[in-house]
Amino acid sequence: MTGAADLDTVLGKAVTILRAFRAEDRAVSLAELVRRTGLHKATVHRLSGDLVANRLLERAGGGYRLSGGLFELGMLASLERSLLEVAIPFLQDLYERTHETVHLGVLEGHDVVYLAKIGGHHQAKAPSRTGGRMPLHCTAIGKALLAHAGAGLRREVLSGPLERRTPHTVVAPGILRRQLWRVTETGVAFETEESTAGLACVAAPVLGRDDEPLAAISVAGPVGRFRPETHVTAVRAAAAALAATLTRRALLV
Template identity: 65%
Template sequence: MAPDSEQPAAGPDRGTVLGKVLTVLQAFRPDDDELSLAELGRRTGLAKGTLHRVAADLVAARLLDRDSGGYRLGGQLFELGMRASVERGLLEVAIPFMQDLYERTHETVHLGIREGGEVVYVGKIGGHRAAVAPSRVGGRMPLHCTAIGKALLAFAERDVLAGVVAAGLERKTPRTIVAPGLLRNELRRVAQAGVAFEHEESALGLVCVAAPIRDADELAVAAISVTGPVTRFRPEQHATAVRAAADGVTATLARRRHLVADR
């Protein structure tokens, strides 16, 4: 037996909860299908009671699956990996279009996706003139008060909007839309025009225009936007450019899907 199978490899700090979790997950090798609790203990060096608690938490989080024979890596890990892959591919395609929008406007350009009732920002381009926006890559904002969020909601399945309304529409500024009926009317306009606007609804002093990036079913997988200060930026003047950028990303992603399908 190889020496590295006798002792756990150097890795995460097992004195922390995260370190214990990573130690268990990294105990699985590429050719492993299933590991018993005893084998996990041998590979990780964790005490049996500790290992049992960590494994139980991982099963509850779907990061591990358990059956009578032992443990295997769970479906949630696959889903997370696929999402990371999709986001990398999306960003790779979107960046040239985002750069073009920045050159046209010299304002902040965002790329966002939906996660639950929030926008998650996965890309951002801004220069020295860029307005101070309450956003960062990896940051989140409610869907209902951002232009990107409205674009995502207007081209989402119906139950998504129902869930957002049921959770309550948080007021971020005096201009935030918090009445469900007004939000629905706004989203109908977005669906008809293919572009969404925000006028100081997530932060005072900022205005924004966004458009959806859609899949083969015309549902939004992401949205792209330009944000600027109300003192100088007129989002309506850039609606056509933002919509064209989003459509360009949509078309490029569709071509990639077709190429993969034809292989």
């Protein structure tokens, strides 16, 4: 869950403009940026020009789009970059075992943020994307993270509104609470068409020395042919191996 930027500061307004862009955007006109941000047209025009000058935006098709400078900054995020560098071999091995879509995600607020997505030519249609986010309660990877998160966060999620993404999304707190308890008992979480129609998924948490959730790994596929239960051992093994490697590296630092 992203926090709102402070619109009383120049930086807050600039961040609001950057966050107004969506994954599906090709180019966004000045008028549309004004509509999405609620900022004055002159402010959006001036700050967009500054963002272009700093390679955070670029002009395209009569409007603006996010620039490669943001990607460069994102790759400097040390924690996520280090985790991704260590995790990639395990994700690749898991893909070779399953030939289904493999995800790596981390906990941020009430969401899972996807750091990696590996899939073949015939991967399942999924709403996930690298750098994107989804609510914790409707994804297997999110449930794996939430089950091992602090009690306070679990209370927040269970007591807040649970968005119904599909007819199968679990929005009853009692049912979700039982699912999370089951995750802690079995070490895996499941999703069947809860985030998007036609998708099934199994995930396992990557736990630190104190059982805090460092990340989670999942395998997803189309409901028609994908059987999540057959991949439990592989997903659990990948998560455990990544956790052991991260713990060993932390002890050497």
